[in-house]
Amino acid sequence: MDETxxxxxxxxxxxxxxxxxxxxxxxxRLEVSGLYAHRVRPVPPRPIPIPTPQPLPVRxxxxxxxxxxxxxxxxxxxxxxxxxxxPIPGRPIPGRPIPIPWFSREEIRLDVDGRxxxxxxxxxxxxxxxxxxxxxxxxxxxxxxxxxxxxxxRDPNDSAFPYTRVIVRAQPSLYVHQRQxxxxxxxxGASSRQVTYRFRSRFFHPVELEFDHVEDADPVLExxxxxxxxxxxxxxxxxxxxxxxxxxAGFRATVGSDNAIPAQDAGPNTTWSDAEMHDAMxxxxxxxxxxxxxxxxxxxxxxxxxxxxxxxxxxxxIGPNHRQGxxxxxxxxxxxxxxxxxxxxAWVARMRFWTACHEMGHAFNLAHSWQxxxxxxxxxxxxxxxxxxxxxxxxxxxxGESAFFADFDFRFSDQELLFVRHAPYRFVQQGNADWFDEHxxxxxxxxxxxxxxxxxxxxxxxxxxxxAFEFLEPVVLQLRLRxxxxxxxxxxxxxxxxxxxxxxIVKRAGAPARQWRPHARYCLAPRSRTxxxxxxxxxxxxxxxxxxxxxxxxxxxxxxxxxxxxxxxQVVSNRLALRVEPPRDAQRFEQERIAQDYFTEExxxxxxxxxxRCAPLADANATLRDVADRLADSRAAVHAQxxxxxPETKPHRVLRIDDRETAEFVLEDGEPAQVDALEKVFAExxxxxxxxxxxxxxYYTDRVSHALVARGEVERATRCAQQVRQxxxxxxxxxxxxAEVDRSLAALTPEAAAE
Amino acid sequence: xxxxxxxxxxxxxxxxxxxxxVRVADREVFRGRVSTRMQLGLAHRVETDVxxxxxxxxxxxxxxxxxxVDPEATPFVGADAGGGDLALRPQGEPFRYM
Numbered sequence: 001m002d003e004t005x006x007x008x009x010x011x012x013x014x015x016x017x018x019x020x021x022x023x024x025x026x027x028x029r030l031e032v033s034g035l036y037a038h039r040v041r042p043v044p045p046r047p048i049p050i051p052t053p054q055p056l057p058v059r060x061x062x063x064x065x066x067x068x069x070x071x072x073x074x075x076x077x078x079x080x081x082x083x084x085x086x087p088i089p090g091r092p093i094p095g096r097p098i099p100i101p102w103f104s105r106e107e108i109r110l111d112v113d114g115r116x117x118x119x120x121x122x123x124x125x126x127x128x129x130x131x132x133x134x135x136x137x138x139x140x141x142x143x144x145x146x147x148x149x150x151x152x153x154r155d156p157n158d159s160a161f162p163y164t165r166v167i168v169r170a171q172p173s174l175y176v177h178q179r180q181x182x183x184x185x186x187x188x189g190a191s192s193r194q195v196t197y198r199f200r201s202r203f204f205h206p207v208e209l210e211f212d213h214v215e216d217a218d219p220v221l222e223x224x225x226x227x228x229x230x231x232x233x234x235x236x237x238x239x240x241x242x243x244x245x246x247x248x249a250g251f252r253a254t255v256g257s258d259n260a261i262p263a264q265d266a267g268p269n270t271t272w273s274d275a276e277m278h279d280a281m282x283x284x285x286x287x288x289x290x291x292x293x294x295x296x297x298x299x300x301x302x303x304x305x306x307x308x309x310x311x312x313x314x315x316x317x318i319g320p321n322h323r324q325g326x327x328x329x330x331x332x333x334x335x336x337x338x339x340x341x342x343x344x345x346a347w348v349a350r351m352r353f354w355t356a357c358h359e360m361g362h363a364f365n366l367a368h369s370w371q372x373x374x375x376x377x378x379x380x381x382x383x384x385x386x387x388x389x390x391x392x393x394x395x396x397x398x399x400g401e402s403a404f405f406a407d408f409d410f411r412f413s414d415q416e417l418l419f420v421r422h423a424p425y426r427f428v429q430q431g432n433a434d435w436f437d438e439h440x441x442x443x444x445x446x447x448x449x450x451x452x453x454x455x456x457x458x459x460x461x462x463x464x465x466x467x468a469f470e471f472l473e474p475v476v477l478q479l480r481l482r483x484x485x486x487x488x489x490x491x492x493x494x495x496x497x498x499x500x501x502x503x504x505i506v507k508r509a510g511a512p513a514r515q516w517r518p519h520a521r522y523c524l525a526p527r528s529r530t531x532x533x534x535x536x537x538x539x540x541x542x543x544x545x546x547x548x549x550x551x552x553x554x555x556x557x558x559x560x561x562x563x564x565x566x567x568x569x570q571v572v573s574n575r576l577a578l579r580v581e582p583p584r585d586a587q588r589f590e591q592e593r594i595a596q597d598y599f600t601e602e603x604x605x606x607x608x609x610x611x612x613r614c615a616p617l618a619d620a621n622a623t624l625r626d627v628a629d630r631l632a633d634s635r636a637a638v639h640a641q642x643x644x645x646x647p648e649t650k651p652h653r654v655l656r657i658d659d660r661e662t663a664e665f666v667l668e669d670g671e672p673a674q675v676d677a678l679e680k681v682f683a684e685x686x687x688x689x690x691x692x693x694x695x696x697x698x699y700y701t702d703r704v705s706h707a708l709v710a711r712g713e714v715e716r717a718t719r720c721a722q723q724v725r726q727x728x729x730x731x732x733x734x735x736x737x738x739a740e741v742d743r744s745l746a747a748l749t750p751e752a753a754a755e
Numbered sequence: 756x757x758x759x760x761x762x763x764x765x766x767x768x769x770x771x772x773x774x775x776x777v778r779v780a781d782r783e784v785f786r787g788r789v790s791t792r793m794q795l796g797l798a799h800r801v802e803t804d805v806x807x808x809x810x811x812x813x814x815x816x817x818x819x820x821x822x823x824v825d826p827e828a829t830p831f832v833g834a835d836a837g838g839g840d841l842a843l844r845p846q847g848e849p850f851r852y853m
Contacts (some may be wrong), residue, residue: 161784
């Protein structure tokens, strides 16, 4: 027998021994399942050893096994042979290390014993201003309290969490403060990472259940499991409450007060509509809030408007925060025991109890057992039409309701338990919405102090605390990074141009926050720049539009905030308040007509790239010409003319594909008319600096001046640059920008024209 | 004289913003776009009065299904969509949802 087979046989033997131990002497084992957490203080990242990307599967490395004792290491090595796990997200670049990810807070859910163990570990790692990373791994026991597993789910599936496998060791203890779990993350081309988590709870999540009932309804919150004779012979006889059911599903369930609701709240027809129940929820539920929370409300009422055919409903799919309210109708068919039933009262109590748990299951985002393949499940699921689960209809299985209850253990299926315990909890938590909604700025540990300050603003006055932008006017932020320390700092001169290090959040009042993303990422060679104490560097940022769509378009009030990752810390800006005005009355029709073509992905892209000559984007250019011509007085017209003129300021390389699909790059001269039009805008518009911002105005001036010089028009170029210089000076723009225009002016010479 | 009876037609599983037309005894009783409310398994309920047996016809896109119904015996009809097809099912008791 070779070494591998020998190891495998040993692992099998160990596993069998482990299983025997679990089966026969459970009292000797202290349970270890539950929620564990790890919190770190913000520190600069450690030096990163450069790993060697290897094809999968790989043998476990010394780094992965070194923390285990000799026997453990041997068993883990044997078990990990051939363990591939989820493929590495992205593609490691040879010679480029995947950095060890840095998280501010982490938690894991270890699910290996207790009620209905799923042999799974999942984790959530919180990052600053980015959605948390969520991962799930299946575990195989190796020894007592030691498991290995492959990561099979990762959300988001990007390189921020590159690991493909985990080695998990639990330390049980009678004393809560001594319980801990150590996880070694490995694979995926990254250096392995070992984290120890402290025990928090034997439950995976908390949930607060509140039950209210209408005066004419008969709530059932607990039953005797053996009250009805049709049941599994192995079913333990006990008093089982709704909160017990959810505790066994992994939730620390607390039960809120029970109010009696007047029957007249249902209106004159005495039955309940979804809207009436939603109103009642807002009135009577002590925890009602338009935000995600681990809490739900259950109403026991007599009948829904749909009549006796509706036993219960998760009615809360109104408004932005769904799945917070459910109802059970105790006057419906669930209270009509079959005529031949030997114990009708127990039948009714069981159906009311079952229905309550079923509807509450919907509030945890569980689908009906036969619908699991529909919609957008978190992982590919198959329907469980015959499942003996709270989420299946008893009368829908083969043999009907009596066959169902003969084999029903008052539980959710394993697939459902895996979901509620281990899916990213935005999918499960009641009322949850998109990540980053409302609370996005609060979830990460910020650096307690920083040597830098990031300021964002716009070069215009604010009215009533908010800078106003015209309808259609692009929003260009001015970023300023200031050195607050008392010593000089050497930074990359392109720090503010590295947009992948910026997190920009745009939030319109009353709508979810959205993250701005750049249209392009630039690979910039590092250039050092010394920032003296008190000095700053400047940059502009066009934030109206992301590749996913327009962020600042509709009239309304907005907040914008930016964070910059610098030296391993997040430097967070002030929060900037903006207002987008509605269309002007005089031009309302024209503005609204053009807006239909303007707020498109194509126009957004053209503006983000300062114009294009790309033929497929001709429609976008036509829209911008429309803006420049028909809305000439608007500030949007200035930006439109910039986008139309910039590609014409110098010869432009264009890809031409002929009828035979032969492609070649052609260098085309700029179109002077567009540059002339922009020069005219520069000369005439008094609001130029306000709408373009000082940084971009200085940059565009340089481009226009050089285009004029290239045509031999030195005098016009100089006049244009001088006007802008005067504007910047009058507006007390930063000296470095005025100096930049001065440098442009110095280069506007007949010699340069001749070149 | 045959008494008037109530007929309930439930558009149930499998509808996803689909244009549906329901006719009873050659009379259009419903036309509209419907989607199944997944937590119930019900998209829309149509109630109408008929006198004596009648033909219930449900049209969804290119699929049309008809069923002869005696509202005295089976006053409830369920229509389920799936794979571009329709299935109609009569029954004497109301359909049950939870």
